Each structure stands twice: as structure tokens, then as C-alpha cells.
Amino acid sequence: MSNLLQIHNLTKYYVKQVGWLKQQRICALDAVSFTVRQGETVAIIGETGSGKSTLIKLIAGIDTPHAGSIALNGTLLKPYDYKSRCQQIRMIFQDGLASLDPQRNIGQQLLEPLRFNTDWPLAKQHQHVLATLERVGLLAEHFDFYPHMLASGQLARVCIARAILLNPLVIVADEALSALDPSIRAQIINLLIDLKKEMGVSFIFSSHSPELVRHLADKILVLHHGKMLEFDTTVTLITKPKQPLTQALLHMENLRKSV
Amino acid sequence: MKTKHGIYYQFKAPSPLLMIWREFHANPISVAAYYLLAVIVLAMLLAPILAPYSPEWQFTDVIYLPPAWHPEGEMRFVFGTDDLGRDILSRVLYGAWYSLGYPLIATFIAAFIGTTIGAWAGMSRGVQSSTLTHFLDVVLTIPSLLLALVIVAIFGPSLHTVMIAITLVLIPQFIHSVQNAVYTQRAKEYVIAARLNGCSRSYILRRVIFPNITSVIVVQLTFALSTAILDIAALGFLGLGVQSPAPEWGTMLARSLDHMYLNPWSMLLPGLMLFVTVLSINILGDNLHRAIQQQERLS
Numbered sequence: 001m002s003n004l005l006q007i008h009n010l011t012k013y014y015v016k017q018v019g020w021l022k023q024q025r026i027c028a029l030d031a032v033s034f035t036v037r038q039g040e041t042v043a044i045i046g047e048t049g050s051g052k053s054t055l056i057k058l059i060a061g062i063d064t065p066h067a068g069s070i071a072l073n074g075t076l077l078k079p080y081d082y083k084s085r086c087q088q089i090r091m092i093f094q095d096g097l098a099s100l101d102p103q104r105n106i107g108q109q110l111l112e113p114l115r116f117n118t119d120w121p122l123a124k125q126h127q128h129v130l131a132t133l134e135r136v137g138l139l140a141e142h143f144d145f146y147p148h149m150l151a152s153g154q155l156a157r158v159c160i161a162r163a164i165l166l167n168p169l170v171i172v173a174d175e176a177l178s179a180l181d182p183s184i185r186a187q188i189i190n191l192l193i194d195l196k197k198e199m200g201v202s203f204i205f206s207s208h209s210p211e212l213v214r215h216l217a218d219k220i221l222v223l224h225h226g227k228m229l230e231f232d233t234t235v236t237l238i239t240k241p242k243q244p245l246t247q248a249l250l251h252m253e254n255l256r257k258s259v
Numbered sequence: 260m261k262t263k264h265g266i267y268y269q270f271k272a273p274s275p276l277l278m279i280w281r282e283f284h285a286n287p288i289s290v291a292a293y294y295l296l297a298v299i300v301l302a303m304l305l306a307p308i309l310a311p312y313s314p315e316w317q318f319t320d321v322i323y324l325p326p327a328w329h330p331e332g333e334m335r336f337v338f339g340t341d342d343l344g345r346d347i348l349s350r351v352l353y354g355a356w357y358s359l360g361y362p363l364i365a366t367f368i369a370a371f372i373g374t375t376i377g378a379w380a381g382m383s384r385g386v387q388s389s390t391l392t393h394f395l396d397v398v399l400t401i402p403s404l405l406l407a408l409v410i411v412a413i414f415g416p417s418l419h420t421v422m423i424a425i426t427l428v429l430i431p432q433f434i435h436s437v438q439n440a441v442y443t444q445r446a447k448e449y450v451i452a453a454r455l456n457g458c459s460r461s462y463i464l465r466r467v468i469f470p471n472i473t474s475v476i477v478v479q480l481t482f483a484l485s486t487a488i489l490d491i492a493a494l495g496f497l498g499l500g501v502q503s504p505a506p507e508w509g510t511m512l513a514r515s516l517d518h519m520y521l522n523p524w525s526m527l528l529p530g531l532m533l534f535v536t537v538l539s540i541n542i543l544g545d546n547l548h549r550a551i552q553q554q555e556r557l558s
Contacts, residue, residue: 062454
């Protein structure tokens with residue numbers, strides 16, 4: 001298996017206005033580089049404010065980095081080039097309700113990526129959307145539903161459907177599962193694992209939950225204040241973590257039990 | 260799109276617009292205002308059929324005639340006649356064209372121009388956007404009637420000038436509210452999702468942002484309409500707007516003011532119509548706004 005996604009020296013600042021003319025730079029990501037192979041699942045863990053969301057946003061293309069590059073299959077991705085990026089990298093949003101337009105029904109919103117990225121006839125687009133809805137465990141009649149009529153689990157499924165619609169190479173998710181109930185969360189995790197097996201897609205996600213990370217991830221990336229602390233396979237990091245922070249993050253449930 | 264409906268969901272998904280309408284329809288006051296305005300608009304459109312006489316025809320034998328229910332009134336002139344013997348009912352009906360029709364046209368033109376510029380300003384960022392915002396803030400500090408007065412004072416009083424003045428005065432409010440709405444919408448997650456779907460900018464503006472800011476535009480539209488009606492009437496009252504033979508409500512009020520002690524009736528109908536029209540438009544706008552907010556809270 002070859003390297004699919006190469007991330008090199010990715011750096012991002014947030015500029016904060018201090019007083020009149022003075023600006024303070026807050027470093028959200030500091031020279032992060034790693035590679036993801038095809039079909040690999042990478043978990044990004046770290047404390048709140050360690051740059052997990054920023055990294056996900058940069059990979060998905062919502063934000064542009066100040067330095068560094070993201071290359072997919074050896075070709076560099078240009079910032080703001082959504083047309084070519086969105087066919088290969090798709091994002092699952094955290095809040096299903098907020099990321100779906102309340103004024104249009106599910107079907108119209110799922111047709112959108114097909115309309116702009118394929119030259120299929122309309123009938124084929126409809127068919128593909130219905131097939132995808134069924135693939136993520138929804139019914140064909142959900143096509144006509146508006147987002148506020150669906151439950152949170154169904155919304156998460158719609159978001160996943162939107163992500164897999166274009167058969168991407170990479171799917172990124174920013175705490176996509178943290179807002180769900182435990183039982184629904186388990187269903188969605190199983191769905192993601194099934195889809196990953198079927199499609200051979202690389203999955204990059206950030207999470208606060210050590211159980212989920214250990215269950216799902218092949219590799220773990222530990223961020224601390226925007227710097228990459230460790231990047232290794234899950235087994236190595238669980239058994240022989242080099243940093244105390246990794247140890248703390250991955251064995252949080254021990255802490256919880258002791259409290 | 261036709262889908263087979265299963266056993267679980269037996270209702271048809273109501274669209275957000277339909278839900279707003281239902282919410283709006285549940286309130287009796289808003290429904291009353293809605294039908295009142297509908298009747299007024301209908302009367303305006305059917306004025307040539309409904310009006311018994313021409314608005315400018317002078318019956319020299321019946322000057323200062325009180326309404327029909329008054330002992331001295333005549334059934335021929337239901338609301339009486341004015342100082343030149345013109346039928347007040349006909350004048351008010353035809354006057355609706357000046358006092359409601361022209362404000363409507365001015366409002367829609369202003370809404371179109373203002374929404375276009377506002378959407379452009381909302382989608383742009385940096386110097387372009389902030390220049391426009393600050394310029395508009397300066398314009399918005401001047402009261403609309405004063406601004407209209409200045410424009411009329413420069414170009415001279417006539418119907419065209421008043422129309423242009425009112426339209427120009429209304430545009431900044433539309434730009435301001437639409438720009439703000441677009442700006443807030445741009446940060447929403449579904450707009451970001453649409454951007455990540457590879458949609459073009461114009462598609463995002465038309466299909467994603469615009470349906471979500473319709474509420475803002477509709478509410479602004481009703482407020483602008485009542486402003487336009489009042490401004491045109493005020494300009495007419497001051498003698499700066501539509502000129503005298505034309506049966507504009509504000510002009511009629513100003514004229515009847517001179518004969519208030521001789522014939523107080525001639526003030527009644529134009530003033531009442533102005534009051535009822537503006538009141539129903541304001542109630543309509545308020546309740547529409549409330550219904551839209553309610554629907555947004557539910558969804």
C-alpha cells in the first residue's frame with residue numbers, strides 16, 4: 001500500500017487583534033507532517049485547543065494553511081480548489097442539523113455534489129442518491145424529508161451519505177460522533193467500519209474518546225499546542241507511549257475509574 | 260420526485276414556506292390584517308370599475324356635500340363631495356394608485372436593487388465590503404423623509420421625482436439588512452458544506468443563502484412599504500409630492516385641511532384609508548416576522 005495523503009509542514013496561525021494596531025499571532029498548528037496510506041484510519045487526539053479541528057479543517061479545505069502543503073497521490077492540492085478536492089476528500093460534519101440546509105429537503109442536498117462533480121443524467125443522479133441512502137441504512141422516502149424531521153442518528157447517516165456519495169479516497173470527520181447517544185453512536189461506528197471495508201477509504205477523525213480511538217484507529221496522531229507529539233500505530237502507542245500526555249489521553253478511562 | 264411511501268410516514272413533508280403560512284394563519288389578527296390589505300389592493304386594482312365617477316369631475320351643484328348617512332347627504336355621493344364638488348369615494352379609490360400602487364412599485368424596485376447590491380457586498384470581503392458598509396451607515400443616519408425632501412428640493416416636485424426619491428431612500432435599508440443576513444449565513448455550516456460540495460458561488464448565493472434570508476427580505480419589504488406610503492403621503496401633504504388635481508391621499512388631506520371647519524368629512528376618508536393601510540401593513544410585517552421566527556425555532 002502506497003502513501004495516499006502526504007501532509008508536509010502544515011502551519012496555521014490565527015490572528016488576534018490586541019489593542020489598536022498590535023496583532024497577536026496564535027499558533028494553532030506548527031509544522032505538522034505525516035502521511036496516510038490507503039485504507040488507513042488515523043485518529044487525531046489531543047487536549048481541547050490543541051489544533052485538532054484546525055488540522056481537520058485544513059485537510060477538508062475549509063481553511064487555508066499559512067505554510068506547508070497537502071498532497072494527494074503525489075499531486076499538491078491547491079487552496080480553495082474545491083472542484084478537484086471535493087471528489088477525493090469529503091468531510092463528515094459534527095452537527096448534522098447545522099450542516100444541512102433547513103430550507104431544502106435531504107434529496108436536493110444530496111444531489112448537489114453529484115450535480116457539480118459528475119456529468120451524469122438526472123435520472124442516474126437520483127438513482128445514485130437513493131442507493132446511497134439505502135447503503136447508509138436510510139429509506140428511499142427520506143429523500144423528501146427536511147432535516148428538522150429527522151432524528152440525530154438519521155442526520156448522522158445523511159452526513160455520512162453526503163460524504164461517501166462521490167466515492168472519495170479520504171473522509172475526514174471532526175468529532176463526528178461525539179454528539180450522539182451511546183447506542184446510536186455504536187450503530188454509526190459499525191456503519192463506518194462496514195463502509196470503510198467496502199470502499200477502502202482512508203478515514204481521518206478527531207476524538208476525545210479513548211475507547212473509540214482504540215476501537216477504530218490504525219494509527220494515532222497526538223497533538224499538543226499545535227505541535228505533533230507522536231504519530232505511530234495504535235498498538236505501539238497504547239503499549240509503549242513515549243510521552244506522558246499520550247499515556248494520559250489514551251488511558252483516560254483508568255483515570256475516570258479511579259475518580 | 261416520486262417515492263413510495265412506507266407504513267411509518269403517512270404525512271407529506273410540509274415545506275418550510277407552508278409551515279410559515281400555517282403559523283401565520285393561526286393568528287386571527289394577522290389574518291384580519293392580511294385580508295384587509297387584500298381588499299384595499301383589490302379596490303385599488305378595480306378602481307375604474309368600482310368608482311362611480313371620474314376623480315376629477317366637478318359637480319358644481321353639490322359642493323361640500325356630507326356623506327350619505329348624514330341628513331343633508333345624498334345617496335349619489337356615498338362619502339360626499341369636496342370643495343370643488345368632486346366625489347370623495349372616487350377620488351380615494353383612484354388615489355390608492357398614487358398612495359399604495361406607486362409605493363409598492365418603488366418598494367419592489369428598491370428591494371431588487373438593494374438585495375442585489377447587499378448580496379454582492381455580503382459575499383465580498385475586506386476593503387470592498389467595509390467601504391460600502393461605512394458609506395451606507397452614513398446614509399442611514401439621515402431620516403428617510405429628510406433625504407427624500409432634499410432630493411425633491413433639488414429636482415422639483417413631481418410624481419417622477421418623488422418616485423425616484425423614495426426608491427433611492429429605501430435602497431440603503433435593503434442593502435444593510437441583506438448584507439448583514441448574507442454575512443451571517445456565510446458562516447453557517449450548511450453553507451460551508453455546500454462550498455465543500457464544489458458548488459459555484461452564484462449557486463450558493465441563489466440556492467443556499469437566498470432561501471434562508473427570505474424572511475429578512477420579506478420583513479424589510481413590509482417595513483419599507485409602510486415607510487414609502489407614509490413618505491409619499493407626507494410629501495403630498497407638504498405640497499412637494501404629487502400635485503393637486505391628482506387624488507393622492509396626502510394631497511387630499513392637505514387640501515381638506517383648509518376647509519376643515521366647513522366640511523370636516525372630506526378629511527375623514529383619505530386619512531382613515533392611510534391609517535388603515537399603514538396599520539395593516541405593519542401588523543402583517545410584525546406577524547410574518549413572528550411566524551418566521553417561530554418556524555425557525557421549530558426546525
